[in-house]
Amino acid sequence: MRFLDIGTLAARSGTSAATLRYYEEIGLITSTGRHGLRRQFGSEALVRLSLIGLGKAAGFSLTQISGMIGRDGIPDLPRDSLRAQADALDARVRDLTALARTLRHAADCSAPSHLECPTFRRLLRVVLRRGHRTRHAAPTPR
Structure with missing residues (x-):
């Protein structure tokens, strides 16, 4: 060794x-x-x-x-926990993708003010309804 x-x-x-x-x-x-x-x-x-x-x-x-990690150093990976964590990561990816789309829409919106943009206002209402349940989530612009 x-x-x-x-x-x-x-x-x-x-x-x-x-x-x-x-x-x-x-x-x-x-x-x-x-x-x-x-x-x-x-x-x-x-x-x-x-x-x-x-x-x-x-x-x-x-x-x-x-x-x-077992005492012998051999991994003992609980498959159910791995699946649950993978599902949580997938959900986070979806939320972050939606947030990125929202930010792109806000950046590219041609309205004189973001508050004059119907899509942006709809996004704000959705976020408010969610009650900030997810720190990083945002809806997908339509």
């Missing part, structure tokens, strides 16, 4: 040494020992860090990610 010191692991993973120490503290990764004052990690730590990065990018908390 090849060992990486904390600086090398940080450089290869794009994760700061402080974050690596925190991940070790909460049990997401484990050092194999020290060489002088520098923590040493097995090369499998890169795989774990990739899994952690994927989980974070997908919106999972570190606690949830911890539950998805």
Whole structure:
């Protein structure tokens, strides 16, 4: 097995040494020992860090990610949770796409004032009716 010191692991993973120490503290990764004052990690730590990065990018908390990585380092990914998170991401993509369309409409609208644009006013009413349920959602302009 090849060992990486904390600086090398940080450089290869794009994760700061402080974050690596925190991940070790909460049990997401484990050092194999020290060489002088520098923590040493097995090369499998890169795989774990990739899994952690994927989980974070997908919106999972570190606690949830911890539950998805078994003590032996082998991923134990709960398929139902993955599907639910994928559905939530799909909904977010739809909301952000609608928001982008709304912003484009507002930017390109030829009305003298946005408040004179019937489409923009309709969008404002829809947002008001929603009661700001979703921070980033906006309706699609018609």
